Amino acid sequence: DTAVSQTPKYLVTQMGNDKSIKCEQNLGHDTMYWYKQDSKKFLKIMFSYNNKELIINETVPNRFSPKSPDKAHLNLHINSLELGDSAVYFCASSQAYRGNSPLHFGNGTRLTVT
Amino acid sequence: DQQVKQNSPSLSVQEGRISILNCDYTNSMFDYFLWYKKYPAEGPTFLISISSIKDKNEDGRFTVFLNKSAKHLSLHIVPSQPGDSAVYFCAASASNFGNEKLTFGTGTRLTIIP
Numbered sequence: 001d002t003a004v005s006q007t008p009k010y011l012v013t014q015m016g017n018d019k020s021i022k023c024e025q026n027l028g029h030d031t032m033y034w035y036k037q038d039s040k041k042f043l044k045i046m047f048s049y050n051n052k053e054l055i056i057n058e059t060v061p062n063r064f065s066p067k068s069p070d071k072a073h074l075n076l077h078i079n080s081l082e083l084g085d086s087a088v089y090f091c092a093s094s095q096a097y098r099g100n101s102p103l104h105f106g107n108g109t110r111l112t113v114t
Numbered sequence: 115d116q117q118v119k120q121n122s123p124s125l126s127v128q129e130g131r132i133s134i135l136n137c138d139y140t141n142s143m144f145d146y147f148l149w150y151k152k153y154p155a156e157g158p159t160f161l162i163s164i165s166s167i168k169d170k171n172e173d174g175r176f177t178v179f180l181n182k183s184a185k186h187l188s189l190h191i192v193p194s195q196p197g198d199s200a201v202y203f204c205a206a207s208a209s210n211f212g213n214e215k216l217t218f219g220t221g222t223r224l225t226i227i228p
Contacts, residue, residue: 004157031213040220042218042220044218048214090158096212096213100146100148100165100207100209101212101213102163103213105150105159107157
């Protein structure tokens with residue numbers, strides 16, 4: 001019973017395609033996030049949703065569109081994929097976005113754009 | 115601008131000895147610090163945290179020390195075990211923002227030699 005699960009684990013696609021990554025958490029948390037880990041290993045926040053509402057949208061191209069149908073799910077859709085989008089994308093959740101409740105991460109989706 | 119730095123990309127320690135992982139930060143607004151551990155092909159998992167009102171926090175074999183004047187924290191693992199081999203990420207946040215502005219270091223790969 002994985003707490004934060006994301007699919008797919010690997011995604012290989014060509015430039016210009018549109019792809020989605022799904023994320024679900026069964027922890028009952030109010031807040032979910034998308035993080036990107038680039039080739040230099042930096043883990044950077046992309047988006048944060050609290051109770052299905054967008055809270056944070058860091059400087060991410062608008063080709064990236066998160067969707068939260070309910071507070072247990074936060075999906076990431078990426079349009080017109082570019083080579084620079086190749087990275088590992090982690091979904092995470094926490095009890096609240098204010099305060100310091102630890103993040104629970106999924107196992108990541110390795111996206112390779114060719 | 116890298117506000118959280120882990121200057122040692124890798125560290126090897128003999129089993130049973132002490133592992134010391136270091137982290138430096140530049141933002142004086144940071145007042146809450148966390149360590150995450152990451153195995154290959156998995157997401158980071160929360161290990162231990164410390165608030166700036168303390169200078170030490172201990173949890174079993176793991177102790178985090180905080181030196182606010184030096185803007186430095188360290189994670190001590192004693193005794194080190196083979197299962198401790200992983201990448202360790204230091205992270206920092208400011209209470210006003212919590213997870214909204216959680217900033218990660220680039221990680222230190224710890225290898226425990228049997």
